[in-house]
Amino acid sequence: MSNVWKPEAFQGKGKKENYFEGWYFKSVSKDEKTAYAVILGISVSRNKTISHSFVMLVDAAKQKLYYFQYPISEFWGNTKKFEVKIGRNYFSLESIKLDMDDGKDKIKADLKIANIYPWPVALLSPGTMGWYAFVPMMECYHATASFDHSIEGHFDVNGIITDFTGGKGYLEKDWGRSMPSSWIWMQTNHFDEDGVSLFGSIAKIPWLGSFFTGFIFGFYYKKHIYRFATYTGAEIQKLNVSPGRIEIIVKDKKYTLEISADRTEGIDLPAPKLGEMTAKVNESLKSKILVRFYRKGPNGNELLFSGVGRSAGLEFVGNIQELISGFAKPRKRG
Template identity: 25%
Template sequence: MPLPAAVLTTPHSGYHWPGSLLSPRNRRFFEGWYYRVSLAEEGESFAFMYAIEDPAGGAPTSGGFAQVLGPEDGRTYQLFGGVEGFWATPDRLALGHRQDPPGPAGYLEPEDFEAKVRRGYQATDSLNQGCIEDETGEITRWCYRLRPVHGWGAPGRPVATMGWLSYLPVFEPGWQILMADGLAEGWIEWRGRRYTFTGAPAYGEKNWGGAFPTQWFWVQANAFEGSPGAALVAGGGRRGVLWWEESVAMVGFYWAGRFYRFTAGQEKLTCTVTPWGHWHIEALSERHRIEVSGTVAPEGGIELLAPTANGSRFVCRDTLKGEVRVRLERRWGDRAVLFDGRTPLGGLETGGGPWDGEWRISC
């Protein structure tokens, strides 16, 4: 069935495998996608994570998973053994994986998917839908529409998150913010309850490559109290650059119709992150300063699956109930505080390691 027209075309939206120099068939490869929706009235959020590894098939690591992080940092997931039933398009954001029932892979109208597919998912820039069963037999189902507001870059002009070098086989893995902010409408069935929502803040990103980060952190929020339209993404990690590794970080923030970007190599960034519990990022450009802080109780969060060199493993810890604060200042001319807001629905993550205590990045 043909896909509906794309709503937002962001660089790197399409499937990267096989991509000649970027992802030849004879090496390890993974691609992962992340969708999130925040339900402020419920004080909860949901995140949906999809991944495929070694899609040529036949390797011990060939396969995929669908994973959901839900209220009170609850987790459910389903592994898809093998790559049969997986599909994705190279020219736009559209993918899916279904193995029950087996059959030709491809996009289905949401009504057909709900009627025919017992275990699987499909996702585009305007839809996220699925149904999975965990090892206990518990079933989780979801279907919601998306209306993207911002990709990554100046409003209406999405650009590559990692810059033009992301089109070359230089950085591993690649990372792209697909939707820094959007609106969601639909429903999610989770642990005996059906959540329905309209106009809920939504977010999406992806990563891909043939190498895997050894250590990373991430902060995301777009449900700031009393500040609709504010959207934050910040992250950092040790990534492969040709034959060496480097530590990098970046911050992006949408507010009042403008996009503020702070990236390593162009602005000064300082990050201090503990193995779990505290995140602090400060970035300076010639004209602006932004400070991002995130906190969560030591007992908060849960381990999540992520692709690794040895297949999918529980190598990161996440929460969707972090306390995140952002303060943005203008440093030139009429100096002023442009934004100072917080949310109890921040997404926080640390991964990889082992972490040797507090991690500091200055770039």
Template identity: 30%
Template sequence: MNHYFEGRYYKHQKDGQTLCLIAGKADGGPFIQVITNTHVWQYDSLAGCQIGAQGIRLDLPQIKGAVRYGPYTPLKGDIMGPFQFLPMQCRHEVVSMGHTLEGGFLIDGRMLDLSGGRGYIEGDRGRSFPSAYLWLHCNDFSQPLSVMASVADIPFVGFHFMGCICAIHYKGQEIRLATYRGVHIRHAGRDGLALAQGRYRLRVDIKAHAALPLKAPRNGQMVDTIHESNCASARFRLWESGVLLFDLTSRNTSFECTL
């Protein structure tokens, strides 16, 4: 299919160190991008990259090693909800909100031990990333919590609207906030996010952070540039019926924003 891309995002994190692998294909062919807290590597081939449900193995010029995955934590249903059946510029999926890691990678001669760390997997497919969006994910907390959220300008049958998807896994409970469930986007920008839906209120405050450049799709070609941080400091708060469920901070939030 022309003007089409698809890719998956594999996040590995332990003790403040992160390695994210983005593997996929676009009009120009297959690609791999690897981003850590401080560096980005880009490859125009899937050679040297083995990916399976049980983990990944890398044999790239600067990065070698393998990591095994523990049991996934999937969502109860497609994060796109009923929008999965409609023609969309970009479709998002969440494969695992969190899983254990075993193994590590040798990166430019230095070992990154990820055993005992946490992983996360998501994916995108379509033609282009939204022209303006916010995306964040974090599962590095002092309590069992994983939060994924995105707000984006969505073109749809001749008009645009701001859409939102958000999944929260907290102590075994899944909470879903989304446009198709009536969420109100009270704020979305480089300093964070505020959502309200029914009895739930979510607020994420993002502090200033350094971001690294990654390639992104436009009309099926990896010709755009976005910037992602894997070590943004953030404060996450969730209220249910006015009662504070959690107030947790992390210095290892993954964050992108073009709003």
């Protein structure tokens, strides 16, 4: 239990089967012409022959995925803080160093990270999951390790060097048995106003033989994180998914977030199911998300912020009706 208050650190020590853990770095160059997602982690299956560690690079502009696979033995994770080594690759809250060559693709990177802003950790609410972090055997856990940070350094992808100095980054992670069967995920920290970031997730959560739809939204604005989540008593007032757009309204007693996200072309990424990287998720890094943030006042809602987030990550997986029905009382699964 000691590292429940350090959710960004490695959580999987001693896991032998049906387990995954993955960290997600999103990096966008200063001119916003290049966006890369670096995803690293481990996949622990009952079938030891397919268990492995991995590093993925997603190129948003070229809609290309690079997947480098390593033996589990080449993975090392620090249980006290975020520090991971996979092969010749190194990751922490301060830096990313990539050195990968599979004979077909050669990728190197040397990035320094500064000015991170994580989801706050408190005694009874250790990070993004709130008190759910204490619940054992949940299907999936989540942590937001940095809403927004600055980048210095470069990527070298097959000899093409891109300078990311002056760019922005984001860092989160997931761990558990499987990703949910239905979920929505979104993230952007590229608004006209500096220091603004949005993260949001809505997902089907298995629960005591039933399920419910849980959600977490964090809006980082003026150096404060406004939290809207199942465990904070907030409510989803609107959830609509169409082929071109996702619309959400989430509110609590004091604040309201209105979100309208454009769905754009994405790329299929491997995702974990019972620890194995056999599922698929389509993710875009080129979406735009309109955000309006209101505070309740004596004469109605007062608009505090309105802006469009660019270079946005966006995912929708599964069934929207399943998510909507899960807001009601949990029902038995047949």
